[in-house]
Amino acid sequence: MGRFPKVVRCVLNEVDEMRKIYLDYAATTPVDPRVLKAMKPYFSEDFGNASSLYSMGQQARLAMENSRKRIAKIINSEPEEIVFTSGGTESDNLALVGVAMANKKKGNHIITSKIEHKAVMETCEFLEKQGFQITYLDVDKYGIIDLEQLKKSIKKETILVSVMHANNEIGTLEPIEEVGKICREKDIYFHTDAVQSFCKIPIDVKKMKIDMLSASSHKIYGPKGVGLLYVRTGVKIEPLLHGGGHESGRRSGTENVAGIVGFAKACEIANKGMTKEAKRLSRMRNKLVKGLLKVPNSYINGHPEKRLPGNTNFRFDFIEGEALILKLDIVGIEASTGSACSSKDLKASHVLISIGLSPKQAHGSLRITMGRYTKEKDIDYVLKNVPEVVSELREISPFKGKW
Ligand SMILES: Cc1ncc(COP(=O)(O)O)c(C=O)c1O
Structure with a gap:
């Protein structure tokens, strides 16, 4: 002041x-005070690098892996299918660019909707400049995509469909279970941006046939700067960040242990209530x-x-x-x-x-x-x-x- x-x-x-x-x-x-409390020791007491071999490093790794398990359980995924990122924007970028780069020999066509968050929209625009073709699905007056238009838009070059779960502006929920079914039948990857819905309404990645899902901690009373991308086992994806091969080679960079611990705590609190x-x-x-x-x-x-x-x-x-x-x-x-x-x-x-x-x-x-x-x-x-x-x-x- x-x-x-x-x-x-x-x-x-x-x-x-x-x-x-x-x-x-x-x-x-x-940030929920219970989240802050859970995070606190990992700043200046148990501050070890999760890649270090001595006990403080291993303790940090344990806290991180334990967080991964607890989050995976909430969305019915396997722990190794969770990739920690810096937030929703990075998760969306990793899903779209990562799949585009890894699957460009299979095809160069991606389908998304006209009402996605900018983290998806701008990434699609970037991919268009790299030679990918993007179809932007229309929505009705409520903001819901047309499943028939989705079916008609699929062609043999289509490698990915990205449709958000809940819109960040108008809150409309998309029929993602149906989108998942259509994509699985056609053997096309399905990514959903669930940044607004994660831990607010139920999500089961297996039941909903989701191949990739983005979530962010700061929307659910966790810290800013941490998020995740769920990547179903078997999905071919290239990393965006290259370096020490963290997160099983899918996202390099020293892990944000305190943030990840806080994110897991925030998920549990939100999921329980x-x-x-x-x-x-x-x-x-x-x-x-x-x-x-x-x-x-x-x-x-x-x-x-x-x-x-x-x-x-x-x-x-x-x-x-x-x-x-x-x-x-x-x-x-x-x-x-x-x-x-x-x-x-x-x-x-x-x-x-x-x-x-x-x-x-x-x-x-x-x-x-x-x-x-x-x-x-x-x-x-x-x-x-x-x-x-x-x-x-x-x-x-x-x-x-x-x-
Ligand atoms: C639907 C949606 N996707 C992605 C993001 C970006 O998430 P983050 O702020 O964690 O980068 C937001 C943030 O508002 C969002 O609402």
């Missing part, structure tokens, strides 16, 4: 004291939707039921989402207009455009995502404040009730 002039410090102090309601859990989550928490969040989500749809010219983005328990995404016509976010911040509500990573560039969200919104409609959207520390009274506060703020903004809006 010392770096700010006195007058600004006073304002910031007032802001500090004001009630803050964090409702951007899809962007990131705070999953059903109860999903019910609690769905109840609050439904209350929020019911309340905010009373605002004139407001709509819900995404599917009404097939969506993540803690995700809501609204569209308020005739206002700009960025102005709404800033005004809500003044009353202590922290929410978002789009995905965490793209909310800085003010381009209309590719997800909202793909579900059929005009750029103006897309700009008037608000994502409210709830999580472990969200209380019923926070929802009441939102239900009181959002309609007021929307109405104030509409009064000064240049659109004056029509686009």
